[in-house]
Amino acid sequence: MMKGCVYKGPLQSMQFLELDKYKKRVFQVLLALTIVSGTVFVFFNYQRGQSALALIEMAIVILSVGLMIRVNKIRNREKFLRIALVYLTFFLSVMMFAFSVEGVSITVFVWALGIPLISYLLLGVETGFIMTAIFYSLTASLFYRGFHAHVSMVDSIAYANFIACAFVFWGISHSYEHSNRFAKDRLNQLAVFDHLTGLYNRSMVTKLFTKAIESPNTHQQQISVISFDLDHFKNINDQYGHAIGDEVLQRFSQVLMEQIPAESSAFRMGGEEFVVILPTSNEAKANNLAEKIRKAIEQDLIISGLPKAFYVSVSVGVITDWVKSANLNSMLKAADQRLYQAKQQGRNVVVSHG
Incomplete structure (x- = not known):
């Protein structure tokens, strides 16, 4: 492609506005897992007397069913990202609510490790980074408030393990999605543009x-x-x-x-x-x-x-x-x-x- 010559035609407005079929597939799998696991947790939490949490989980199951139907018809990337953002915001908000419930087990926080993974896979590098930063911060605050006096957390090494593990998941998710996007953009350029002229x-x-x-x-x-x-x-x-x-x-x-x-x-x-x-x-x-x-x-x-x-x-x-x-x-x-x-x-x- 010519030095200093970058074609800015109509493709700049449609680029790659086509939906990444693999992201769509990941979203469909995630919705299916949410429906199945959400239904199971609705039952268990209702049995444990956590009625409010059970109702919220039921709401996200119903939302996921509706989104599953909608996502199957989507072909445009922008529409997909909007729907994924709505789902993920609601899903992670429910997760934060579950973390804040009185008497919740410390083991429930293991779900937080999936925040960067699903954020980056569905939303890409920039939005995924913002989403992870927000909900990791909320998770850290809720965890410290609920378990700073827990017997497992009396040693500072315990905090170091949690923090290191969280950042490993975040770093891997970020680097993978960044490299993946670069590779796909390069392949798109090769498939779309003439290498000599830039047209x-x-x-x-x-x-x-x-x-x-x-x-x-x-x-x-x-x-x-x-x-x-x-x-x-x-x-x-x-x-x-x-x-x-x-x-x-x-x-x-x-x-x-x-x-x-x-x-x-x-x-x-x-x-x-x-x-x-x-x-x-x-x-x-x-x-x-x-x-x-x-x-x-x-x-x-x-x-x-x-x-x-x-x-x-x-x-x-x-x-x-x-x-x-x-x-x-x-x-x-x-x-x-x-x-x-x-x-x-x-x-x-x-x-x-x-």
Whole structure:
């Protein structure tokens, strides 16, 4: 990817807003365990005369059943995180209530060791850290209030064991989730972006075209597909080397990113072929943008390894359709046909009418 060149197209707003299926699976398992174990604890606590705790546990069982149904239908990451945050806040609050019940066993605090694990797994690094810090602090306060005079806690080493164990769980959860997120982000980049130019690769064309036509702006009821092909690019590679060819591709991509509006998407389709998907209010704006990019390449694309007399140019094909009737495959085909016409007309031109 080009140094200093980070593409900020529509994916920044959807990224990876797709739900991590593994987090969803963890949540489903956790909900199932909550339903089963919660039901068991409702029975035992009711038998022990802890009616208030039993009622609260019954509430979280009912909540978990409802969330289980809801989570099965979720596909969006933001919605998932909101639901997970609601569940975890309620779940950990119930845990704190259980810790504060008069006569509770010291062994119940072993549940606190799971706080960082489920917080990080469900909520990620930042929110997981905050959640752990809050509820670990509450747990420490409740534990000290209830058991500072307990026979097991008369020796300072006992506190050291509890604290060390808690921080081990916290540290492992934090480091694992941080490394896991870094690895997934890296894989996402490799799957989504072209490594040389920083543009989206062709695998993202269908997804971002669909996104554009499903949520059009009020003033952008049309959509354009603009195809670009660098002229005589094979000759550049053959005469001046692939390193110069790569620099041409990178500089051209940088021009695309500088010229296209924020709501559009730019792709490297392969080799010297590029595509821009542009939501627009009328056909003329797409044609004007294509011509603006063509001129920018002709006038400003200067490569140090090429002779001064050599200029890089691009041929362009443009097709525009109404959002309601737009079809990606037919538009790509039409844009390529017009691009071919541009080549036949001598290159370095924009063809927007068949």
